[in-house]
Amino acid sequence: MVKKYRLNIRLKIIYISIVILFVFVLAILRYAFNRSRNLLIQQEIGIISQVMNRNELAVEEVMDAVRKLSAVSNTHKQIASLLNESYKDQLYSSENASRIRSLEEELLFYKNIFMDYRIHYVIMGADGTIYSIADGIENSAMFGKQLLESVKQQAWFHEFMEKERVSCWVAPCMYDKKGVIKEEGDPHILFVRRIQDYNTQKYLGVSIVSFPIDNFSELLTPYGNGGLMLLNQENQPVYTRDSENYFEGVNVEDLTAQFNKGQGHFYFDKQNVSYLVNYQKVEDCGWYLVNMIPIMVTTQAVDHFYRSITGLVFLIALAAAAVCLAMYIYINAPLNRLVRRVSSVNIGGTRVSEAAEISRPSFGIAETEMEINRMVDYIEELSAQALKQRDIEQNLRYEMLRAQLNPHFLFNTLNIIKWSAMMSGAANIADMITSLGILLENTMNRGEKETALREEIKVVKAWAEIKNWGLKNRIQIYCEIPDDLLDFRVISFFLQPLVENAVLHGMNGQENGEIRIQAEREDMGVCVSVHDNGSGIDAQTLERICRELDGEYKRRHVTGIGLKSIHELMKTKYGPEYGLTIESDKMMGTTVYALFPDREDKHNAESNDRG
Structure with missing residues (x-):
């Protein structure tokens, strides 16, 4: 009988009104806070843009100072004259040293005019003479020589000289304090310029102004606690300032793919966190400044306020529901x-x-x-x-599963008697009938579903005697059962199908077949095993048998006549953790395991506890 119980109409209206009001208030709050959040983000974008503009001006000032300092070697007449003197014949070494010192003093003078930061300024004359100004380096001449030797081995320098380019930027360039370019060194930005006589355009050498990238730490400042990165024209990081590791794990190409103007911003997601990315192009060299900061950092105040208000609304709704519940309890x-x-x-x-x-x-x-x-x-x-x-x-x-075993066993036994009588005459019929009598007696007199293990061994030995008449005594049964397990209760007629399966599937063509029956106690119960020295089962067949059995992969598997019924019977009677398993390797034989619960131990333990 099905009855419908109607709710009180007033309580319906009250609860529906509370829910509608709660949803309406939440919708308004969400709209208002999202609008405020977006306005705050837009405001932050404007502030970040101002910071990026200041950083761009700082980079341009550095690059402009580097270019001016490098241009001195081309435009200053005295420097050009000193470089030209290297072509004079019979120039005494003292005069040459004085010329080098004079040129380096001129370079140092202009370096102090144009550049307040630590730099390395090296000129290689057309005759191979080296002029070097290296801040913080004790042996400036040796440093300049090592640096130029390393530079001349670089592919970009060969391209620069072959194409007779006027100047180029190289960043980042790593070299140590001795001037040797290495993969792991201090990063620098190099500006390389070809030196030519201003009037005659005669080739006088090459100048290299090297600006240590560490100097940018005093010039470039990220917004807030965000990350800042300077990229060259090939989108390679030149300078990175990222104390919170925001750029860690980010593919630079994924960022630059979203650049579409000289400056702008976009949103970038990484590891379920949304970031605000601002970029600014350095017009003089085509490099980019990139600032990256989590959006939640810029909106944390609004988000915190939104969570507080939402929590307050929830408390109000819960209070209203509590009042309605109190009214319901009182009235009902x-x-x-x-x-x-x-x-x-x-x-x-x-x-x-x-x-x-x-x-x-x-x-x-x-x-x-x-x-x-x-x-x-x-x-x-x-x-x-x-x-x-x-x-x-x-x-x-349970009864249907048991019924699948006994007829199958009797049918196989009668077949053996028939063929033995036809092939060997009547002399051996009496012995076979005697063994069959033992089997039939055990089959018909056992009404119980379980029997002692010793009775199962007796049935297996009788069956083996009958089977050996047809196989010419090729099967030998060896039993290794501890005395305390001979009376262990097992499922009736479970052991004979295991032995029969070993003979039919494992010993086909085997001259001396051996079957060993063992029993031992384990952590989960009592394990009875049947091992044969037959041909074994290949891995592909084992995998197929596993799928047919219960659809799960195991190292051990079950197969053969009647074994699936025994397996299902044991799982039904004892539980899913019990049943049959098999281990087999090709040409190494097969072992079938039957795991039973050790109920006798539990019974003894309970008896001892009661005592």
């Missing part, structure tokens, strides 16, 4: 008795309050109590019927 006191009644219902030996979900009480008057009581009685009766039906089905399944 009789329903409290229903809750106690339903919680005491017993279904299959288990209280409903512990194992089942109790339906929500209907809102209404005391008459509802009578209807729900009838429903509870009906559920209890229905549950008892369901449990009874489940037990019947489980017993039926």
